[in-house]
Amino acid sequence: MVIEFEWDKWNLSKSYFKHRVTPKETEEVFVDEQSFVLPDVKHSQEEERYIIVGKTLDKKNLFIVFVSRNNKIRVISARKMHKKEVLKYEKLKENTKI
DSSP, rough: OOOOOOHHHHHHHHHHHHHHHHHHHHHOOOOOOOEEEEEEEGGGGOOOOEEEEETTTTOOEEEEEEEEETEEEEEEEEEEHHHHHHHHHHHHHHTTOO
């Protein structure tokens, strides 16, 4: 599966300046085999938004909000997971092991 990203000028640097997360790190989470995609029901009034949680190649835990437009991923925000989110993520991974 090929994943194509669409970055607008604002979001390309926003996550780095606010949260020190690079676009490269953000894209790495989408190929992490242990990442999880969840609907972002709270923020999906105008269009369907999703959350993906997973790890970068350097094992940084990230929380990313994105939309899918024209078969491309458009990242809205990316940040490091909070401690409670890391615990939930690890529990979700443990509960889905085959």
